[in-house]
Amino acid sequence: MKRAMTIAGSDSGGGAGIQADLKTFQELKVFGMSALTAVTAQNTLGVQAVFPMEVEAVAEQIQSVGEDIGVDALKTGMLFNAEIIETVAEKIKYFAWEKVVVDPVMIAKGGASLLQQEAVSALKDHLLPLCLVVTPNIPEAEVLTGMTILSHDDKKEAARRIHALGAKNVVIKGGHDLNTNESVDLLFNGADFEFFSVPRIETKNTHGTGCTFSAAITAQLAKGLTVYDAVSVAKEFIHAAIGNSLNIGQGHGPTNHWAFNREKGRLATWHG
């Protein structure tokens, strides 16, 4: 049994954050574990309140998991402040974990801040150099690079700049690319660019897409897939999840974490 950990915030509404990550781990058949960085009061309409954890609480959770159970791959999501980022980076170094996926969560779709502005430099200085894969959406890639991203060439340039910050593989996600009828993600490994393009699905139910996508990458890395193959499966997973999204709540509903297995008839397989 492979083991995957998420270090992220709790979404009481169940569509994003720790909850989306653990549902995704379960569907992709890895043993899911978590270290909470913050508790959010949140639903499909937005984020009503944020309660960050004490930094010691974050450190202790990671220590408990690392010391006993072990981690084949991990992802980070909402980290909220520079102190938490530095602590997470210290623990990754302490345990010498290499399969590290960083989803640089900054702003919830409703506009609430999930990362303090002054923590962006901590993310760049401490966490990106430790990660195997970083998965910014377009606004996050713009913040990390200081450039505006309008075209595929801009995405390539942003990927180069983020790679130069130390991330070994960069996935710039295209969910916010509203000018096209495709959702195009770009993977850059420092040498080659690969575009993953799928038809854009017209839906308002996109709460938790980024969390789910990065959790799917993490699960596949835990099972030993290459980064390219992990991203390919994650892309299929999120496309099925958005295409069969759930009509829950009055706002931006969650994606459907069962859809990938149901669509592909994969329920009976172990490593699929």
Ligand SMILES: Nc1ncnc2c1ncn2[C@@H]1O[C@H](COP(=O)(O)OP(=O)(O)O)[C@@H](O)[C@H]1O
């Ligand atoms: N409407 C959509 N149709 C198809 N794929 C989408 C859509 N919205 C997002 N995605 C995909 O979901 C994943 C998450 O992307 P994105 O929404 O940009 O992230 P975030 O949730 O971090 O803002 C990416 O693989 C992206 O291409």
Ligand SMILES: Cc1ncc(COP(=O)(O)O)c(N)n1
């Ligand atoms: C606790 C938490 N973490 C992350 C997100 C981002 O969600 P999305 O995947 O839609 O960008 C969120 N809304 N809440």
